[in-house]
Amino acid sequence: MNLSIVIPLLNEEESLAELHRWIAGVMAANSYSYEILFIDDGSTDGSWKKIQSLSAADPNVKGIRFLRNYGKSQALHAGFARAQGDVVITMDADLQDNPQEIPELYNMITQQGYDLVSGWKKKRYDSVLSKNMPSKLFNWAARKTSGVKLNDFNCGLKAYRLDVVKNIEVSGEMHRYIPVLAKNAGFPKIGEKVVKHQARKYGNTKFGMERFINGFLDLITIWFISKFGKRPMHLFGALGVLMFIIGLLSALYIGLIKLIKLYNHEPAILVTDNPWFYIALTTMIIGTQLFLAGFLGEIILRTKNNEERYKISETL
Template structure:
């Protein structure tokens, strides 16, 4: 199969028929063999009924329905697991991503041998205050932290080699950082393409300002995982050693000071009256805790099991 188009969605009943017709038109015009995998992430409207009807009319349409809303990352993970195409395209279901971009994205993967191509919505139709400026700040921080030179990490329109989506683990809210996950997995040829951004036609956005706060927190998480995910003791052990050395030196200073005063018959206070005593005690305790955190991290890493992160209630054509 040539193309797999993975579309996570939540309450997008008004746009699904139009999106389906648009995608089918592009696929037919370019004579592509394809599958479209809709992942209904716990919609409470009529989205699943529409997906079921579309799948009955067109066997290239497939659907996965979650029992409840588990999040976009989990929806993408489920879609990636079922995708069979040589090239996998992800896009949003709100008609803000343009299916006419798919042929060029596919060509960049197959003809130019990119592992991943990310869309860049250079001209946006979102609110400047609520989305554009926070998005620019977020993308700047993501570039500096991850080392991946993309202008738009949040763009849902992306293209991947099939081997990429089968070898990355998208969990939590890490869908924003799939290019970083791909880079960490060894897929280094990552490209970018300017794509058209459409104004939202139906409904309201499902994301608020909190997504940028969560995005920055996830950025810290992925930095840590990238650097120390397989060796947490290297970080916690190093910090613990520094704290323990500070505490040991402080304790040594207290001991030396007391011995010096005793030897020279000078007056001295109780050890507990010396502020360095508390500095020593606190840093040694923190150092021990950091060591324990490192050990626990190593133990968890070696004993973790792959538990399910979402529950599927129905599927069609899968």
């Protein structure tokens, strides 16, 4: 099979039939063998019924339905687990991604040897203040932090080699950083293609300004995971030992000064009356806690089990 097209969605009933026709037309024009995987992330409208009707009419259409809304990352994870095509395409269901881009994305993977190709919506039809400016700031921070030189991390239109999606773990809200996850997993050949951005035709966006706050928090998380995810003791242990030594040396210095003053019969306050003693003590306590945090992190890494991430109610 040439292509698996993974489409996560939430309450996109109105756009599904049109999107299916558009994708099917592109697939037929290029003689691709393909499957379309609609991942219904807990929709409360008629999205699942629409997917069922599309699947009944077209055997290339498959579906996964979550019991409730788990988020885009979990939907992509479920789609990646089921995908079988040599190249996996992800796109949004709101008709803002253009299926006409798929052939060139496919060729970049199969002929040019890219592991992953990310779309870049260079010209957008979103509000400048609510989306464009925050998105540019977010993408700049992501480039600087991750070292992956992309202009649009959050574009839903991406292409992957099959073994890429089978070897990355998309969790939490890390769908924004799949290129970073791919790089960390050993797939460094990441490309970018300028793609057309369509104005939303039906419904409303499912993401508000909070996605940028969450995005920056996730960026910190993925930076930490990239640097210390396999060795938390290297960060917490090092900081803990450093703080403990600083606190210990400070406490010894305070005690030594007290002994010197007593030996010379000079007036000296009680050690416990010296505020620096408590600062030194606090530093040692924090250092111990950081060391224990690193130690516990190492234990968790070696004993963790995969947790249940979502519940699927139906598949097609």
